[in-house]
Amino acid sequence: MKTLRESIEINVSPEIIWDWILHIAENYLEWHPSHIKANWETEIASEVGSILYAEEDISGEFLKMSSKLTRLIPNKLYRFKTVGSLKLILAGGSFEIEPSEKGSIFTTTLDFHMGKLLSKFIKKKVQQISQHMIEEGQNLKKILEK
Incomplete structure (x- = not known):
């Protein structure tokens, strides 16, 4: 299992981030x-138990994914597992929110079914996904701090 984790400080309360995440399909x-x-x-x-379907293009690769919500702790944790064919690679992930002096620390994690050998083989793809996660954090900060 390989876990990618990215965090960013966002200068808004955990409640504001939580509300945005709860409306993720619209946002x-x-x-x-x-x-x-x-x-x-x-x-x-x-x-x-809710299932979110999403499509995105990561560095020219079209991805379709369905995620089932498995655990919600208001203003703190939004955890999901991947369902469908992508679950063979992506186990799931989470959005975590922690209060900070300036607002909140928002952390995204993605858990992949891959050992060190596969991780080295697809190193470029892992780097692209990691960069995408960084950009999502930066974009969320811009959106919410308007």
């Missing part, structure tokens, strides 16, 4: 220029 296109589409596949959105 998805604004979040990053490579995001193409997002919608809830379940009748109920943003609850444990």
Whole structure:
């Protein structure tokens, strides 16, 4: 298992970040220029068991992913697992929010099913995903600090 983790300080309260995350399907296109589409596949959105479908282009590779919410702690933790064919590579991830002096620390994690050998083999793709996560954090900071 390989975990990518990126954190950024955002000068807003955890509640503001949490509200934005709960509306991720509506906010998805604004979040990053490579995001193409997002919608809830379940009748109920943003609850444990809800499934979010999203499409994005990471460095020319078109990705379709469905994620099932597995744990929600208001203003702190939004955890998901990948469902569908991508789950063979991407186990899941989370958004974590911690209060800070200036507002909040927002941390994104993605957990991949890969050992050291596979990680070296697809090192460039891992770097592209990591860069994408950094950009998402920077973009979220700009969006919320307006």
